[in-house]
Amino acid sequence: xxxxxxxxxxxxxxDGQDLYVEAMRCSLCDAHVTRQTLACPSCGKRGxxxxxxxxGDGTLHSYSIVHRSYPSVEVPFxxxxxxxxxxxxxxxxxxxxxxxxxxxxxxxxVRLVLDDAGRTDAEGNRYISYFFEPA
Numbered sequence: 001x002x003x004x005x006x007x008x009x010x011x012x013x014x015d016g017q018d019l020y021v022e023a024m025r026c027s028l029c030d031a032h033v034t035r036q037t038l039a040c041p042s043c044g045k046r047g048x049x050x051x052x053x054x055x056g057d058g059t060l061h062s063y064s065i066v067h068r069s070y071p072s073v074e075v076p077f078x079x080x081x082x083x084x085x086x087x088x089x090x091x092x093x094x095x096x097x098x099x100x101x102x103x104x105x106x107x108x109x110v111r112l113v114l115d116d117a118g119r120t121d122a123e124g125n126r127y128i129s130y131f132f133e134p135a
Contacts, residue, residue: 007117007127010034010054019114021130023088024049032088057135058084060108065099082110082132096133109135 004013012022024033026049031042039046062081069075078094094110097103110132117129 003125004128005121005125007119007129009036011114011128011130013128019128021054021090021112021114022051023054024051025087026050030087032086034088034090052086054088054090054112055084055086056112058082058088058090058110058112058132060094060104060106060110060132061089062106063094063104065101078104080110080132082112084112090130090132092130092132094132094134111135 006013010021010023012020014020025031026033026040026043026045028045028048029040029043031040033041033049037049040048059082060080061083064079065076066079067076069077076099078097078099079091080094081089081091083089090112094104095113113131113133114128115131117127119127121127
């Protein structure tokens with residue numbers, strides 16, 4: 001997988017091609033942050049953010065069924081907001097479930113999956129992104 005590139009910030013390709021999502025937690029107020037920042041967006045303190053590996057499972061908090069998108073993006077798909085078990089909140093596509101309200105329920109257990117995003121850069125490197133699937 002040496003030719004993989006993260007499609008979004010926070011995806012880490014570690015030693016031995018170990019893939020995971022990294023976030024930061026404030027040591028003072030316990031806020032979780034999924035983007036790089038100099039200060040905690042909750043309490044405003046600097047130097048209190050510590051990185052950690054995001055949990056691999058969570059529950060569906062909210063979703064939208066998308067019926068219109070960019071050319072070459074297959075629709076419909078489920079755009080989901082997931083509460084991870086460690087307190088992190090991530091947004092990504094929910095796969096392997098029918099994109100219908102009858103197939104989705106709030107608080108349904110899901111797992112985090114890192115996979116090919118289906119795109120390449122100008123040099124032919126593949127992008128990797130995270131998705132969710134029913135647990």
